[in-house]
Amino acid sequence: MNVDRIRTKFGDAYRADERTFTMGIDRRFTTHFAERFRGLYVLETCTGAGFTTISLAKTARQVCTIEIDPSHQEQAISNAAKAGCSSRVSFIQGDILNQNLLDRLPPVDAAFLDPDWNVTGPDHVYCFLHSNTMPPADILLNKIFQITNSIALVLPPFINTREFVHLPQHERQKCFLGDSHELYCLYFGDLIASPGETEFHVPE
Ligand SMILES: C[S@@+](CC[C@H](N)C(=O)[O-])C[C@H]1O[C@@H](n2cnc3c(N)ncnc32)[C@H](O)[C@@H]1O
Numbered sequence: 001m002n003v004d005r006i007r008t009k010f011g012d013a014y015r016a017d018e019r020t021f022t023m024g025i026d027r028r029f030t031t032h033f034a035e036r037f038r039g040l041y042v043l044e045t046c047t048g049a050g051f052t053t054i055s056l057a058k059t060a061r062q063v064c065t066i067e068i069d070p071s072h073q074e075q076a077i078s079n080a081a082k083a084g085c086s087s088r089v090s091f092i093q094g095d096i097l098n099q100n101l102l103d104r105l106p107p108v109d110a111a112f113l114d115p116d117w118n119v120t121g122p123d124h125v126y127c128f129l130h131s132n133t134m135p136p137a138d139i140l141l142n143k144i145f146q147i148t149n150s151i152a153l154v155l156p157p158f159i160n161t162r163e164f165v166h167l168p169q170h171e172r173q174k175c176f177l178g179d180s181h182e183l184y185c186l187y188f189g190d191l192i193a194s195p196g197e198t199e200f201h202v203p204e
Pocket of ligand 1: 024046052069
């Protein structure tokens with residue numbers, strides 16, 4: 001991977017491969033999301049190469065992060081060490097939908113969910129309900145509501161927002177890089193700053 005591209009997107013010469021680079025969220029968004037988790041015990045899923053984990057660890061009290069793919073987790077552990085925040089992160093390898101794993105998690109105040117929506121290729125039809133993200137976003141959200149009501153869920157910009165109408169009260173934030181709508185972040189529970197649709201803009 002080109003180190004300059006990694007540094008520009010994530011802030012340092014972290015470890016990433018093509019896949020974890022593409023999946024990783026730009027630091028200008030992750031630092032923004034992390035502000036809402038200040039001082040909290042946080043569950044994160046899914047870790048990827050740890051770019052949201054690092055931002056969360058800089059504001060949260062403690063982060064427990066789950067990743068199914070050992071090679072992604074290995075990158076994340078090394079990246080958290082490089083960022084100097086390993087002591088505030090516990091890494092768990094496993095499937096977040098596994099009920100035994102969920103039952104063994106420590107209590108948390110809030111959760112950050114970033115399922116993988118790139119898994120089905122360029123022809124993928126993006127949807128929230130009956131989602132084929134990995135893990136499925138709708139199933140994941142319901143599972144995590146067993147643990148906490150305060151959740152942030154990252155979703156792609158192409159989703160029809162009518163799919164969200166049956167969800168509990170939330171803030172739906174449209175996140176822009178320049179003029180480009182890059183993603184949605186849905187906030188629930190105590191993470192809501194202002195219910196309804198809001199926008200967050202990063203200058204290009
Ligand atoms: C979009 S990436 C996360 C990127 C990360 N937020 C970042 O900024 O670097 C999604 C991750 O979810 C992992 N994943 C997929 N299914 C999972 C599951 N059932 N349990 C835990 N992790 C899973 C994938 O291996 C992938 O690393």
